[in-house]
């Protein structure tokens with residue numbers, strides 16, 4: 063395997079295997095707007111967009127707060143390349159972006175009225191510790207919201223085999239090219255939890271999950287292709303495989319899996335949770 067091929071650690075690779083193309087699909091705006099509409103108020107409040115990435119959600123928050131005197135938006139993300147995109151795209155003086163992680167949130171931002179953590183909580187290893195950080199930063203009666211499609215219950219049972227088949231077919235492509243993938247079950251530590259388990263974790267951190275909803279979306283093939291070009295997805299599906307090679311194998315594997323199952327789109331659920339500081 064070519065050790066010089068890009069990994070997500072180098073910045074040109076981060077830009078090439080960015081989350082942005084996936085984030086531009088209409089359904090993705092829908093699952094995020096749903097939360098923004100319920101959590102962001104047109105008021106002089108401080109709103110934190112945690113795990114803001116290249117700024118797709120930040121943009122929705124900013125649209126909601128545009129023209130509100132005293133509003134402040136703070137985007138936090140560990141990825142310098144994603145932050146560079148966000149800063150280039152969103153230049154309002156009342157919006158700022160800082161490099162950092164959810165694990166250290168209380169050292170990065172002031173007390174906030176609302177914290178949104180969209181499409182990222184599944185990446186967190188110690189969710190209890192991060193929820194405690196979030197609670198620490200929230201003002202009394204502050205709002206916290208998150209969504210994720212990597213949870214127990216995200217698939218319709220009739221299509222659950224597709225996702226496994228996609229990765230198996232991509233691995234087959236690699237094998238045909240003489241590249242072996244050793245699937246280490248510990249390499250992908252993403253933890254899939256049920257909505258109830260998320261609710262229990264919230265309550266334990268002093269956050270009352272007053273709204274728990276599942277939104278169903280239909281993912282078209284072009285959207286699946288874009289997720290197959292996102293660095294974190296490639297690394298999760300094909301651990302240790304260079305991004306360029308992994309991405310190409312996932313594209314070919316996707317075509318094979320869709321063809322075999324005669325699928326033209328994939329239903330999937332987004333878990334949406336809104337909680338209040340107790």
Ligand SMILES: C[S@@+](CC[C@H](N)C(=O)[O-])C[C@H]1O[C@@H](n2cnc3c(N)ncnc32)[C@H](O)[C@@H]1O
Pocket residue numbers: 081085094112113114115116117118119138139140141144162163164165179180181182185186
């Ligand atoms: C799939 S993207 C979602 C970006 C944005 N929230 C959205 O919904 O469009 C996940 C983001 O979480 C960020 N991330 C990963 N680990 C994180 C951590 N420990 N704390 C905060 N953000 C993290 C990644 O850098 C990435 O930008």
